[in-house]
Amino acid sequence: MHDNRDTMGFLHFIIILLVVASPFHLAAQSPDVNLTIHLRGVFESKISLLGLSNTGTWKSILEVQGIKNQESAILRIDSAYLPGEFVLRFDYKEKETSIPYPSEKYLFISDQNLELWVSPMYCNNPDSTLFQDGEKENSTFSAFLTENSRRIESTGLLQQFLMNYDDTESKFYQEGIVEYEKRRKSYNAWLTNEVHTDRDMFVSSVYLFNYIPEVTWEGTEQDRLISLREHYFDGIDLDDPLIVKTSRMNDWMNAYVNLHGQMATTVALRDSLIPAAAKTAIEKARSGDPTVYGWMVDYFYRGFEANNIPAGMKVLEPYMNDPACLTSKRLEIERRLKGMETLIAGSIAPDFAIDDSSGRPSTFHHYYTGDGYKLVLFWSAGCEHCTELVHELYQWSMKPEIQSKLCVFAVSLDETETEILNWKSFKSRLPGWQHILAPAGVNSPVASDYYILATPVMILVNSRTNEIVAIPETLDQLKNELR
Numbered sequence: 001m002h003d004n005r006d007t008m009g010f011l012h013f014i015i016i017l018l019v020v021a022s023p024f025h026l027a028a029q030s031p032d033v034n035l036t037i038h039l040r041g042v043f044e045s046k047i048s049l050l051g052l053s054n055t056g057t058w059k060s061i062l063e064v065q066g067i068k069n070q071e072s073a074i075l076r077i078d079s080a081y082l083p084g085e086f087v088l089r090f091d092y093k094e095k096e097t098s099i100p101y102p103s104e105k106y107l108f109i110s111d112q113n114l115e116l117w118v119s120p121m122y123c124n125n126p127d128s129t130l131f132q133d134g135e136k137e138n139s140t141f142s143a144f145l146t147e148n149s150r151r152i153e154s155t156g157l158l159q160q161f162l163m164n165y166d167d168t169e170s171k172f173y174q175e176g177i178v179e180y181e182k183r184r185k186s187y188n189a190w191l192t193n194e195v196h197t198d199r200d201m202f203v204s205s206v207y208l209f210n211y212i213p214e215v216t217w218e219g220t221e222q223d224r225l226i227s228l229r230e231h232y233f234d235g236i237d238l239d240d241p242l243i244v245k246t247s248r249m250n251d252w253m254n255a256y257v258n259l260h261g262q263m264a265t266t267v268a269l270r271d272s273l274i275p276a277a278a279k280t281a282i283e284k285a286r287s288g289d290p291t292v293y294g295w296m297v298d299y300f301y302r303g304f305e306a307n308n309i310p311a312g313m314k315v316l317e318p319y320m321n322d323p324a325c326l327t328s329k330r331l332e333i334e335r336r337l338k339g340m341e342t343l344i345a346g347s348i349a350p351d352f353a354i355d356d357s358s359g360r361p362s363t364f365h366h367y368y369t370g371d372g373y374k375l376v377l378f379w380s381a382g383c384e385h386c387t388e389l390v391h392e393l394y395q396w397s398m399k400p401e402i403q404s405k406l407c408v409f410a411v412s413l414d415e416t417e418t419e420i421l422n423w424k425s426f427k428s429r430l431p432g433w434q435h436i437l438a439p440a441g442v443n444s445p446v447a448s449d450y451y452i453l454a455t456p457v458m459i460l461v462n463s464r465t466n467e468i469v470a471i472p473e474t475l476d477q478l479k480n481e482l483r
Contacts, residue, residue, distance in 0.1 A: 033082060034113045035075040039067050041119030041128070045092035046100070047073055051081050054328045055302060056250040058087055083110035083137075083202035085246045090120035105129065108137040110202040141203040144194060148210060151190060155183045155212065162217055163224070177217050184212045188235065195237075205242040209252045211235025222263065229259050233281075238288025244295040253299055256281065274303070275312040282319065294326030301329045305454050308473055310340055332453055339451025349376065349461045349468050350449035354409065354436055364409065367434075369463040372405030373482065376459040378452045380413050380441075381423040386456040392475050394430055406482065407463070408433045413455055415441035 039045055049062040062075045085108055091100040105123040107114075115132040122128035131138060158180040165173050188211055198204040213234050216227035236243070236252075243249050260277040264270035278300040285296035297319050304312035316333050319325045327333070349364070356362040367374070377393070379386040390410075397408055410433045414423040420437065427435045438444035442452055450459065460469045460481055472478040 031111065032079050033077045033109055033111065035077060035088075035109065036072060036113070036115045037067075037075070037088075038072045038115070038117045039120070040069060040117065041121055042069055042090075042092040042094050043096050043098065044068050045090045045120055047075070048089040048091070049075050049077070050087040050089060051084055052245065052247060054298065056247070056299070058247075060089075077109060083108070083242065083245065085206075085248075088116075088118075088123070090118075090123060092120040094121065108141060108203050110137050112136055137201055137203050140198055140201055141206070144198075144203070144207065148191075148207075151187055152210070152212075155180065155187055158183060159212075159215075163221075168218070180217075184214075188212055191235075202242060202245075205237075205240050206246050206248050208235050208237055209243075209248045225259055225262060229256070229277075232256050232259070233284045238285050238292050241289040241291040244292055249295070250299070253281070253296075257303065271309050271311050274307075274309060275315045278304075278312055278315050282315075286319075286322075286325075290324050290326045293324065294328065297325055297327040297333075298329045301327075301333055305332075305336070308454075313337060313340060335448075335451055336453055343451055343459070343468065343471070345468050345470055347468050349459060349466050350446070351466075352411075352436070352446040352449065354434060365466050367407070367409075369407040370405075372407070372463050373469065374461045374463050374466075375406055375408045375478070376450070376461060377408060377410045378413060378447065378450065378455050378457040379410060380419065380455050381426040382414060382419050383455050387426070389456050389475065390426075390430070393478075394433070396475065396479070398432060402482070403432070409436060410434065411436045411438050411446060413438055413441040413444070413447060413452070 035049070037047060039047075045067050046063065046065050047067055048060050048064075050058040051061045053059045061081060062077070064073050064075070067073050085106065088105045088107055090103045090105075092103065093100055103120045103123050105118070107116075112135065114135060117130045119125075119128040126142075158176060162173070162176055162180060165176070167173060191207055191211060195204050195207045198207075211234070213228060213231035215224055215231070217224065257274060257277055260273040261270065264273050282293070282296050282300065285293045297316055300312060301316060303309075304316070313333070313336050317337055319327070320330060320334055320337075351363050351365045354362055354364055354367060356367060364374070364376075375397075377390075379390060381387065393408070396402060397406055410427070410430065412420075412423045412427070412435065414420050414437070423437065427433075436446075438446050441447065442454075450457070458472050458478060460472060460478065461467065462469055470477070470481045472481055
């Protein structure tokens with residue numbers, strides 16, 4: 001294959017990128033790897049390599065500009081990122097005058113140097129994306145997907161039948177259960193064997209996310225969901241630290257949480273079911289690899305913080321004293337728990353510097369607004385949830401009967417130059433509020449004093465005593481407090 005391609009007249013314009021190891025990674029476990037990309041089929045492209053961050057999102061770790069058709073680039077990947085799942089992104093111009101257009105290809109990289117011939121417009125078409133002879137990880141995974149799709153199709157159809165069939169007492173339904181169980185066990189046995197066969201390759205850590213857990217088909221639909229939840233972790237190998245280096249882990253856990261969410265008919269029930277799900281999942285992971293254990297705590301921390309579920313944060317508290325828990329969010333979790341203990345109704349709101357109505361330096365505590373209330377709003381102009389709340393809150397707060405008893409202190413946690421420019425433009429449309437920009441955002445002293453880790457957050461304060469009255473989560477809750 002190499003000989004044929006070398007005769008095609010590629011102009012090898014080599015660009016080598018060196019990656020500095022992240023200080024958060026441990027010592028290298030395998031050598032650095034080169035990913036050589038031979039570009040074809042477009043005029044020009046920027047090439048980026050994205051890896052998984054600690055938050056489960058994709059972040060750019062390598063980037064090279066201006067690679068032309070028939071040219072090549074070598075991306076040198078530091079061993080700290082390996083093995084792992086990556087996204088290879090092309091922002092290509094089909095013609096010189098074209099606007100750059102994105103395309104992405106997922107790939108696995110372990111300890112093997114890779115060579116890839118690719119046309120960005122068709123980067124997920126096997127005929128337009130070719131690895132070198134002897135490439136292992138991606139070729140093996142592609143073969144697995146093909147065979148897995150063939151084997152799981154009939155089982156999936158039977159599962160759909162059992163979920164939707166109306167007469168669960170009929171002989172026909174019972175025969176369906178027997179046949180389904182036979183095929184489920186056969187499929188899982190094949191899956192386990194594939195993991196063993198390919199155990200020396202990183203991609204084998206991904207296979208078991210396809211495991212089909214046991215379901216008790218008798219009873220109601222809710223009974224089936226409960227059964228599926230109870231058996232959800234049956235097939236996964238929580239002793240394998242490599243499972244957290246793939247996006248499949250995050251997707252797999254999202255599906256687990258959604259099984260609990262389906263049963264939550266109210267917010268209160270959600271705030272009960274999801275923490276219970278976290279407790280079960282973390283306890284499962286606790287007996288596995290410490291990396292997986294820490295990842296699981298981080299996963300639920302992000303969910304509880306994003307959805308403001310204090311009961312969930314309390315679930316995480318026991319694991320903060322466990323040295324075996326390799327969480328990367330220990331400080332954030334401890335900070336949030338501390339805030340939940342101290343920042344409560346009846347306590348004195350932390351003070352911070354502001355300018356008074358005349359523009360003179362003052363403090364929040366000394367800003368007296370009569371016998372009404374002061375509302376501290378932590379927000380960011382770049383946060384969609386924040387701007388939605390701000391629009392509604394501003395219209396309501398400007399009503400004469402509300403203005404007479406509520407003064408809003410909008411503390412911006414915007415940090416970057418672009419964010420701050422956006423904030424300045426946004427606040428110009430919010431006259432009547434007291435606007436404060438907190439340098440360093442969530443790391444600012446005021447955000448630290450109020451234990452702010454995400455936005456928006458509202459704290460209602462008695463203007464006369466500076467005592468916290470409430471920490472409303474919604475505008476409706478704020479309205480109820482002012483009534």
